[in-house]
Amino acid sequence: xxxxxxxxxxxxxxxxxxxxxxxxxxxxxxxxxxxxxxxxxxxxxxxxxxxxxxxxxxxxxxxxxxxxxxxxxxxxxxxxxxxxxxxxxxxxxxxxxxxxxxxxxxxxxxxxxxxxxxxxxxxxxxxxxxxxxxxxxxxxxxxxxxxxxxxxxxxxxxxxxxxxxxxxxxxxxxxxxxxxxxxxxxxxxxxxxxxxxxxxxxxxxxxxxxxxxxxxxxxxxxxxxxxxxxxxxxxxxxxxxxxxxxxxxxxxxxxxxxxxxxxxxxxxxxxxxxxxxxxxxxxxxxxxxxxxxxxxxxxxxxxxxxxx
Amino acid sequence: xxxxxxxxxxxxxxxxxxxxxxxxxxxxxxxxxxxxxxxxxxxxxxxxxxxxxxxxxxxxxxxxxxxxxxxxxxxxxxxxxxxxxxxxxxxxxxxxxxxxxxxxxxxxxxxxxxxxxxxxxxxxxxxxxxxxxxxxxxxxxxxxxxxxxxxxxxxxxxxxxxxxxxxxxxxxxxxxxxxxxxxxxxxxxxxxxxxxxxxxxxxxxxxxxxxxxxxxxxxxxxxxxxxxxxxxxxxxxxxxxxxxxxxxxxxxxxxxxxxxxxxxxxxxxxxxxxxxxxxxxxxxxxxxxxxxxxxxxxxxxxxxxxxxxxxxxxxxxxxxxxxxxxxxxxxxxxxxxxxxxxxxxxxxxxxxxxxxxxxxxxxxxxxxxxxxxxxxxxxxxxxxxxxxxxxxxxxxxxxxxxxxxxxxxxxxxxx
Numbered sequence: 001x002x003x004x005x006x007x008x009x010x011x012x013x014x015x016x017x018x019x020x021x022x023x024x025x026x027x028x029x030x031x032x033x034x035x036x037x038x039x040x041x042x043x044x045x046x047x048x049x050x051x052x053x054x055x056x057x058x059x060x061x062x063x064x065x066x067x068x069x070x071x072x073x074x075x076x077x078x079x080x081x082x083x084x085x086x087x088x089x090x091x092x093x094x095x096x097x098x099x100x101x102x103x104x105x106x107x108x109x110x111x112x113x114x115x116x117x118x119x120x121x122x123x124x125x126x127x128x129x130x131x132x133x134x135x136x137x138x139x140x141x142x143x144x145x146x147x148x149x150x151x152x153x154x155x156x157x158x159x160x161x162x163x164x165x166x167x168x169x170x171x172x173x174x175x176x177x178x179x180x181x182x183x184x185x186x187x188x189x190x191x192x193x194x195x196x197x198x199x200x201x202x203x204x205x206x207x208x209x210x211x212x213x214x215x216x217x218x219x220x221x222x223x224x225x226x227x228x229x230x231x232x233x234x235x236x237x238x239x240x241x242x243x244x245x246x247x248x249x250x251x252x253x254x255x256x257x258x259x260x261x262x263x264x265x266x267x268x269x270x271x272x273x274x275x276x277x278x279x280x281x282x283x284x285x286x287x288x289x290x291x292x293x294x295x296x297x298x299x300x301x302x303x304x305x306x307x308x
Numbered sequence: 309x310x311x312x313x314x315x316x317x318x319x320x321x322x323x324x325x326x327x328x329x330x331x332x333x334x335x336x337x338x339x340x341x342x343x344x345x346x347x348x349x350x351x352x353x354x355x356x357x358x359x360x361x362x363x364x365x366x367x368x369x370x371x372x373x374x375x376x377x378x379x380x381x382x383x384x385x386x387x388x389x390x391x392x393x394x395x396x397x398x399x400x401x402x403x404x405x406x407x408x409x410x411x412x413x414x415x416x417x418x419x420x421x422x423x424x425x426x427x428x429x430x431x432x433x434x435x436x437x438x439x440x441x442x443x444x445x446x447x448x449x450x451x452x453x454x455x456x457x458x459x460x461x462x463x464x465x466x467x468x469x470x471x472x473x474x475x476x477x478x479x480x481x482x483x484x485x486x487x488x489x490x491x492x493x494x495x496x497x498x499x500x501x502x503x504x505x506x507x508x509x510x511x512x513x514x515x516x517x518x519x520x521x522x523x524x525x526x527x528x529x530x531x532x533x534x535x536x537x538x539x540x541x542x543x544x545x546x547x548x549x550x551x552x553x554x555x556x557x558x559x560x561x562x563x564x565x566x567x568x569x570x571x572x573x574x575x576x577x578x579x580x581x582x583x584x585x586x587x588x589x590x591x592x593x594x595x596x597x598x599x600x601x602x603x604x605x606x607x608x609x610x611x612x613x614x615x616x617x618x619x620x621x622x623x624x625x626x627x628x629x630x631x632x633x634x635x636x637x638x639x640x641x642x643x644x645x646x647x648x649x650x651x652x653x654x655x656x657x658x659x660x661x662x663x664x665x666x667x668x669x670x671x672x673x674x675x676x677x678x679x680x681x682x683x684x685x686x687x688x689x690x691x692x693x694x695x696x697x698x699x700x701x702x703x704x705x706x707x708x709x710x711x712x713x714x715x716x717x718x719x720x721x722x723x
Contacts, residue, residue: 048563070565078563084556086316088323100312101564129323145560 001026001184002047002153007056009042009208016042018208019056024186024201026152029179031199032188033294039208040188041081044155047186048076060153074102077151077183081158083138084145087131091122091141094130095148102149116144119174136167143171147178154178154185160194172198192294204298211301220292226263227270228253228296231277233285234260243282247273254303261299309566313574314581317548321582331544332586335537336593339530357388358439359406361397368417370454374410374428377450386442401431407439408432410447420454524687527600529658531682534590535617535675536655539646542583542618542625547638549575549629553721562721572717576626576710583618602686609685613695616702617678623709624649624674630716649673654680677701 002024045051117123120140203213253261290296411429419426432440552558653675681698684690
């Protein structure tokens with residue numbers, strides 16, 4: 001369905017997306033997981049032909065996107081990170097307009113609008129101006145506008161930012177329903193739980209590069225069965241390395257300016273390792289224990305947490 | 309696609325038409341106000357007269373001269389004189405029934421003839437502002453003039469006085485001597501007294517002496533103001549292009565099958581449509597309510613010219629909007645540019661009132677071509693050939709600036 005090769009985009013000295021390649025199969029729910037500024041939105045913008053890449057290509061159903069832009073845009077549905085709606089218009093008027101841009105009209109458009117208002121739970125307030133909606137309702141309508149024309153590829157760019165847990169749960173449920181109907185979805189997020197619960201395959205992204213890509217199981221294998229212990233505020237690097245001499249099975253995953261990440265195998269009791277650190281007077285500000293998860297993968301790959 | 313984008317913008321405008329209608333009504337209100345203040349017939353309005361009370365204790369020739377002066381020529385238009393006694397005058401002033409009281413003392417004439425100091429007393433009504441001030445100024449001038457006349461004519465007056473006091477009939481020679489002396493004084497002072505050094509002449513504008521009727525005057529002012537306000541109205545609506553970028557609806561539009569060029573073109577058509585709506589609505593109201601003399605034979609010319617004016621305004625404003633980056637600049641910087649164009653084009657002040665240097669630059673402003681064209685069509689009954697140059701310039705402005713606007717907008721919106 002989607003084939004991306006060696007995609008690169010630079011903004012002056014900053015490389016926003018650095019040689020990214022991946023494939024997404026038809027009907028798959030593929031996630032980009034990464035912190036803000038990782039390059040997720042830039043990648044989305046290049047996929048939907050809004051940004052011209054400096055190098056690399058995007059193919060949809062075997063057709064290169066840029067030369068076939070007008071034809072292929074009919075296949076995309078994009079849900080931007082921000083609420084992109086006309087606040088003075090009603091939900092119905094908004095959906096009529098957005099549907100009209102994709103060539104929908106008449107009863108087909110009306111039926112589709114009714115379906116989506118039902119799906120997003122907005123049918124009772126469909127005749128009200130959007131400016132009277134809550135943040136969660138606007139988010140749902142924002143998503144409905146992107147799904148209106150039944151796109152074969154739906155690009156969702158952090159669609160749940162800034163909404164309450166209940167509304168978020170409802171939106172994720174709607175996205176799952178959409179995927180179940182066979183729509184290919186690319187979902188960007190910086191919420192680990194969303195990626196874990198929603199995406200069949202995902203790519204972990206940071207500083208414009210893919211750090212890991214695969215199914216959740218495949219990605220978790222990167223950290224193996226080991227527990228990660230992250231310590232921040234260390235002052236003595238030699239001391240950080242010396243502790244391993246007493247625990248030969250433990251090794252250092254990453255070491256930064258002020259943090260070190262130890263990988264502790266299952267057969268080494270975590271408590272014993274920590275106790276020995278404390279006993280030797282190891283200087284630290286904070287200690288975190290991460291069982292094997294996407295978060296621990298991110299820590300292993302970058303030396304920091306996703307929210308840092 | 310353009311139709312859908314256009315329909316959406318008109319639907320949005322229809323949800324909140326108050327601002328738009330307020331902008332359309334502004335030029336009408338402003339023109340009405342200016343017509344009321346400066347329009348024809350205003351100078352015929354009767355100014356309230358200054359009510360001046362006079363108490364004359366002298367009842368002499370000189371006091372008669374003073375009183376008589378208030379009853380002659382322009383002073384008669386300004387003052388209403390009433391002779392009364394001091395008690396009544398005091399009561400009238402207290403009750404705010406008069407502006408001032410002039411008291412002429414006893415022996416006023418004698419003192420003047422004997423060159424003795426004498427004084428006129430002016431009692432002003434403190435509760436009035438302009439009347440007492442006018443009375444004071446006028447009495448000062450009269451006192452000064454009387455004093456000068458007495459100094460110039462001191463010699464014959466002395467002769468006259470001695471002849472009166474001798475209680476004899478003056479001799480023929482004495483009368484001849486007085487007559488010669490007065491004649492010489494008049495001749496010497498004639499260059500100062502006749503004719504007046506400053507003459508007020510009434511000038512007319514290029515209407516070639518034909519005075520404008522109420523409706524014509526209104527139209528003359530409205531044409532310039534309406535064209536300038538058209539630029540303001542279109543500018544207020546053009547800010548929507550930046551709003552759509554900031555609100556991310558533009559993002560959603562350009563990832564759809566609609567292109568940026570389609571979006572910009574639709575916005576320009578929307579600005580043109582809204583501009584036409586405001587322009588024709590305003591003129592329709594003006595024709596119905598304010599006696600604008602648009603003849604039936606010139607309606608087509610007026611419509612053609614109006615369409616070109618709106619097209620030029622759309623092109624220029626869209627181009628200016630394509631150069632700026634924020635909503636604040638749309639409402640902050642661009643109105644200043646429109647005001648400059650308005651001044652040059654006669655939209656703020658009639659061109660005839662501007663210095664020649666600025667008048668020589670008026671051709672750079674599309675507001676000038678629009679307003680002057682309307683003047684020619686409505687007021688002077690101009691034909692197509694009379695406004696052919698105007699039409700050509702406005703068409704050129706709309707094509708050049710409209711094309712540049714699409715080009716610049718496209719580049720900026722995609723960045």
